[in-house]
Amino acid sequence: MGESRVVGPTPTVGELLCFDLYSTSRAVIAFYRPMLDRTGITYPQFLVLTLLWERDNQPMGALAQRLDLEYNTVSPLVKRMEKAGLLERVTNPDDERSVLVRLTDEGQELRAVSHEMTGELGVALGMDDAEIAVLRKLLHRVHNAALAE
Template identity: 50%
Template sequence: MDPVTNQADAQRPGSLLLDEQLCFALYAAQRAVTAAYRPLLDELGLTYPQYLVMLTLWERDETTVKELAGALRLDYGTVSPLLKRLESAGLLRRERSLRDERSVRVTLTGRGEQLRDRAAAVPTTLAAATGLHGPEVARLREELWQLTARATKAAGR
């Protein structure tokens, strides 16, 4: 949408114009951000979803598949193939829990831990590439989490 368009026009109730849809603005932003990450993650040998899995593991060291799926807001069927590929790459290990055989524990390997050092530059590099820094990133992230909470509530979850 043209940034000069006045706010009243941008908030017409019932508009079916593509550029006036919040969902499309979020979709376009998500695709653009993922594309900006791609060259950085290619250097690490990761896809964007795999990067999210690794971020979670670098934060937690060890977790269950169920906890990982919950943290990423994905279903088990989506997380399982990601874990299989990351395990094949030697970045993590999956093992059945000794206490509960229904539970599968996920842990980083030494190679997965080492990748963290190389990945440490990704957030700073992306911030520089987008021109988004500090307070602006924090504000945008907070607004998106608020939208996520509201949409989740509206979806009845």
């Protein structure tokens, strides 16, 4: 039977980088919640809208890939957004097996929420644009390294 080798004391939750990332993500989403509640959208819906504000009329698969989610997770989300009148799904004329997602006028009007949310978070964090850029660069590095493993 293999020997159990203890390297040192077990870290506490407060010493785990994974917990710091998790709790920070939850805190940021909670910070956004009042602004999102005023518009009637959820954080995942905000992310879908943000991708469509970047480039409208995208295939559903591309949205799933950019959100780092499975297609079967994004599909019901998009269907709820369509029912709410924020976007519409149409068959891709170049590939009938593909569904394109595009904004409605109502979805386009919510774009102002993005600017409000981004600006208020920076102020709340007490960070300037340069500091936020450094933080984002470090987070991308962590994300990419974790995916490579």
